[in-house]
Amino acid sequence: MRNKKIAGAIGVLALTLCCFSCKEFLTVEPVDRLTGNNFYRSIDDVESNVANMYSMFFDKINEGWIMGGIGEARSGEIIASPGANGYSARRVVEVLGENDLLYAMDPSAPWEWYHYERVTNWTRYYQVIQTANILVNKLEEGIPGVSDVDKQRYIAEATFMRCFAYWWMVRLYGDVVYYTTPYNAESLPREGMVSVLNKCIADLKPHKDNMPWAHADPALKGARASRGSIIALLMHMNMWNAGFDRNNREGYFREVASLGTELIQSNTYRLYPLTEEGWSTVMKGRSDESLFEFYRSINYQDNNAALSPFGDHFLRWPYKFPRFNNQISHCYYIDTYMARLYPSAVADKRADFWFEDMLSNSGQFIAVKFAFNVYASGNEDRNPDNTFLIFRYPDAILLHAEALAELARDNEAIASLNMIRERAEATPYGGGGGQELKDFIFWERCRELFGEGHRYFDLVRTQRIMNPTFARNPLNSDQYNRRAWTWPIDPSARNNNPRMVLNEYWLTR
Template identity: 50%
Template sequence: MNRQFFCFVALLLCTTLSGCKKFLNIKPLDRLAGNAFWQSRGDVESYVSNIYGQFRDKIQSTSFIPGAGELRSGMLKMSENTNTSARRYIDLLGQNLVKEVMPEGEVWNQWGFNFPSMTQWKEFYRVIQSANVCVFELGKRTIPGLSSSDVKRYQAEAVFMRCLTYLFMVRVWGDVPYYTDAYENQALGREDMKKVISNCIADLAAVKDDLPWTYGDPAFRAVRASRGSAIALLMYMNLWNAGFDKANKEAYYTHAATLGKELVESGVHHLLPLKDFNILFKGRSPEGLLEVAQSSNYGETLSAVSPFSDLVLRYPNKRPLAGHEVSYGYFRAEFLRVLYPDGQSDLRKDYWFDQYMYSNSGMFQFLKFTNIYAIGEQDVNPDDNVIIFRYAGAILWMAEALAELGKDGEAKTALNMVRERAGVQPYSGVGGPALKEAIFIEEAKELMGEGLYYYDLLRTGRVLDSKWCNKPLTPDQFNRGGWTWPLSPSVQNNNAKIKLNEYWIQ
């Protein structure tokens, strides 16, 4: 079955619900998915593949990962010598003026940035509904050619994608409706995000061992859920909840640390030499845990507005020369000097930046994502996979959890695994707050541009600190949800239980 069929199924799932406005009032599944469909391995494989495709479609529908995960920290500044009318959203988001990037008449939205999409969750609920259908249908059938372990693996992939989708929604909107029943027909209100993530932790932990560590088909590496992917997602969800559920933080940190040790001791993944960073970010490397694939050879490239690289490259890494004389944005030099102190060697500084690193101008470039496939003067972005999780990040999350548990020696060992790969002198300082800050700095350096920094500010409370956030939130703004995105009033259609994010109702 081709992807168009599944897009039709997904559309049917939502149009039956008034464009997903009634996304919790669900018709019987045999009328939606079709009893005649679930007949072969090919049917199941196509359906599960399309769940990933639906997720991909949402995150490329706008500048989702850079807009939500990087720009709101304000540490990326719009270049003054670029087209200010087209890229002013960089500074607006950096000042938490989120509503000002939304009008459809703004030039960036006319050019396809589609920031109003950030107020809509219906596409994410299509992923969740598809995952629920998959788990249900595979649980009630015997399908020729599928062993019991095959069935469990496909169901675990669906659960994984459901949990990943809930995480993405929680990080953007906070509380969200939560359901896993494919037959759910009750109008549900928004559930406390900590409870949503706790449910996801329990759901995924129950099936993670049904996922393989590796796939026989190398094309599946890092772009389909594996046990390493599940461990990374579980680690991150535990760290997220630890930041917001202080009463239970020790249990979350303990779970994250235990998972990190399991991942390291598996020996399945390893850190690539930093000189091979192009191999890493091209994708499907032994360091990759979860990625959204791109392939120019197969026409599977993300929209021009979705990658972070679009913001921080210029000619000759962006072509043609006309229009790309400068980068649209640059990391503030004062921020980079905190991360990269004078006199400290670091291969990331050598490989990912050039002589204009501290220029505070459009001459700046961030060279981390530079697998260029452009032909001649073709105006395209680098052909890199979008990294969701990778091994280096999981090691640092393990270090963070261990430090929070007071296990400073083990935390330093984990931290130094990543520092050693980067050619940085091993950390030998004191434990406690100094060690925790060293780990945070390492996360900021290692994962820069991968759509995690702003979320790390949120879960660690550093979004209140001007050292780490250019326009920090006040405690009152934070508590009232100033870190979220607005929700479109359309999410309330046919469901009076849905309440909007009050901070943005002004």
């Protein structure tokens, strides 16, 4: 029966998702008022265009429980809570954990309203890329009222968003179609992901110093790209390539170590204390800990989908409303994983401060990490008023530590690692160097970045996804090499593009 459902899902995917296709492949139709030749007449037009790029990208991660589905659930530690509101639908988290993406997208399954088939459609990302390409082109031609300093800053910001979209797609799909021309109509093949990211690194790095460390307007902090955002993205792209371009990994690690040192020594960013006031500020957004985020606030009547915040699945009343159908959390993390993250014998304030009933193996589990900005609400289904964090300062510090450890610069790696543990009031790392240190840094990223969408991608890029010590449902080497860690690609990507191929693993399994 289930095989028939999966076969049906493939057919429906091929038939129904084509409605998302464009008139020409990669000739993406952008929002008319933001891309026409008559639009770029002032700096206000540029600002509107930049704001639209961020908004278009957020549209994709607001389509459902995306942050949880792509970056957290696929490693298998999340279980639906029996008796929770919508229990049958919530069990999709377990299907994701088994890497059964075709079943997760099955429209006949009880979780069809999660719409994971939308993850396979990359059109919106290419709209962001094309909008960035056109903006760069228009800025280079010259726009009235835009000074040379502002021109370079806007080009840097548009280049950041272009490279950010490519990096995001690489992690989802592997090889992608790469182009930077403003109006592309040529049929292009997919390009190897390492090559794409190397081109992005070469594209973005020269613009780094054209961006300010901090914006003059504090309302833009974290919510708009800065030099810190660019450094964080460059670090992530280098670390991804280090995992797949292993003959050149030392060069990538050296680059990450240098970028991390530059970021730390800038003294622009800081770690907030783990107090209610400190952590609520981080989660609210626009803090000194944010390198990049999609700032969303109920005070601005932002239209967040009820399902989209990560914390939605791990909060219950009184942290999530309404009370009558949120008596227990929708899902929980299994106790063996949580005990591995926060051993009872090791001091770590995060274990108590960020969680309630952490080892309950039931809907009593609460990720209080995402519950510090609760506001009064009646019977409306609302989550706490948090931002969507993408790059946070501790993420970059731990990438710095990881790269240093890989370069056998153990003392420096431990110093960066202990910056994070000190803020967590955790026992400082006192172990040895080498693999012991590298593994500890990996687990520290799991601890510190819990629920922020990094875990699964860290497993993939470090190849720990094949090791049951680190992943509950590991891939075997054949699955890994055939890229079972990717998502399927919407068949509409082949429309009018004879050079396009889909992800082979999801066509032949």
